[in-house]
Amino acid sequence: MSRIPEIPGRLIPPKSEHEQWLRLEVARLCQFEKERFPGSQPVSFGTRDLEKLENQDYWVCEKSDGVRVLLFVQTDLKSREQAVFLIDRHNAYREVRGIYFPHHENPMMPLRSTIVDGELVTDTDPRTQQDTVRFLAFDCLVVDDQNVMSRPLDKRYGRLQEWFYKPYSKMLRDHPHMTQTQPFEVRVKDVKFSYHIDQIFEHEIPQLHHGNDGLIYTCVSTPYTAGTDPNILKWKPPSENSIDFRLVLRFPPSRENPREPDYYAKPVFELHVWAGGLRYEPLDTMYVTDDEWEKLKASGEQLDDRIVEVHWDAELNAWRMMRFRTDKPHGNHKSVVDAIIKSIADGVEKDQLLARSNAIRNAWKTRQMLLAGQRPPPPTPAPAPPKAAAHPLPQPPAPPPQQQARASPRQAVPDAKPRFGPLASSPWSKVSGPAMVNGMHR
Secondary structure (H helix, E strand, O other): OOOOOOOOOEEOOOOOHHHHHHHHHHHHHHOOOOOOOOOEEEEEOOOOHHHHHHHOOEEEEEEEOOEEEEEEEEEEOOOOEEEEEEEOOOOOEEEEOOOOOEOOOOOOOEOOOEEEEEEEEEEEOOOOOOEEEEEEEEEEEEEOOEEOOOOOHHHHHHHHHHHHHHHHHHHHHHOHHHHHHOOOEEEEOOOEEHHHHHHHHHHHHHHOOOOEEEEEEEEOOOOOOOEEEEEEEEEOOHHHOEEEEEEEEEOOEOOOOOOOEOOOOOOEEEEEEEOOOOOEEEEEEEOOOHHHHHHHHHHOOOOOOEEEEEEEEOOOOEEEEEEEOOOOOOOOEHHHHHHHHHHHHOOOOHHHHHHHHHHHHHHHHHHHHHHOOOOOOOOOOOOOOOOOOOOOOOOOOOOOHHHHOOOOOOOOOOOOOOOOOOOOOOOOOHHHOOOEEOOEEO
């Protein structure tokens, strides 16, 4: 698994006057009525979205496995002083020093207030094994004090390149010593037309120095939308779709005293779904092997009441742990969980995406020609299927009955219905026991 970087910078004290001022300034720049995390959130990709890719123009890029942050450049025009902050999903602010962004027209002047969307990743050089933290920008909300959220993606991306990145990149080429003070490198993600995913799979992803978490499709014609945006599609192979739950440990009763929980026994790993506010509802359980349980205990980390990312294992017909999410204040909302579970059941495999590329390309080209008042070109035929072998290949022997009964990955999908009713206060949960047992944080 790829290394997830820690967010650099000095945390602005929560609820301080400084944080409150920054939040209000971001709300003003984004033209929000009240302060909030300004970033957009994608929805999971399903088979119905293949038609979206044919009916509308989308750009696609690889989805990096990192930490989602917004980069906020705050500039005082009177003093010409510039401060740079990173905004995480908690809507917390961290000030980073040693980095500067010049103006696109006059490099002697600072870039005015700007908000850029992106992701922090750790790139590991395969030869030297040296780690480099990079901020990969892929969209922008405000550039040089101008709100561009209402503009289509191609215009926003143009501003990101021309007004934000190119002046910064030129500054570093002219003054390479400035790279020594930077807390991270800044780059802009490459994007492609939605029918060029073969290039991403074959050339781009294999050359990445950080982890990949699927693909992101973004509609070209729609504005930037804070919160969940149905025009941003997150694709993963169905087997790799993940959900963030709150993990709750339920220990069995002690044999010596049934009124006390046995903290040395292996607990039930309950997965609770966020219902908004501070409310969580039990949904299912997570499967953990005995060896995995021993490793979790040996880590010395707190386990209970943490946000855990899980995926559905079709072979085991159970949820399996991927990692803890320290970057998220809550698990996925239950409406999002329902959508992800449906996308697992109705997921699109890589070969289905590739097979649809020609139809997506033909539809794209047709729209372009119609807009230009030209006659659309004939559709490009899909690749012909391979010819059947002259002699039939020998068939493998039938699997044993116990393997035949096992559900296939397309059939074994999680049941969206909760398996538990409301839980009463239990003596077996963490809240009834000590914070540490046998050296292990609970």
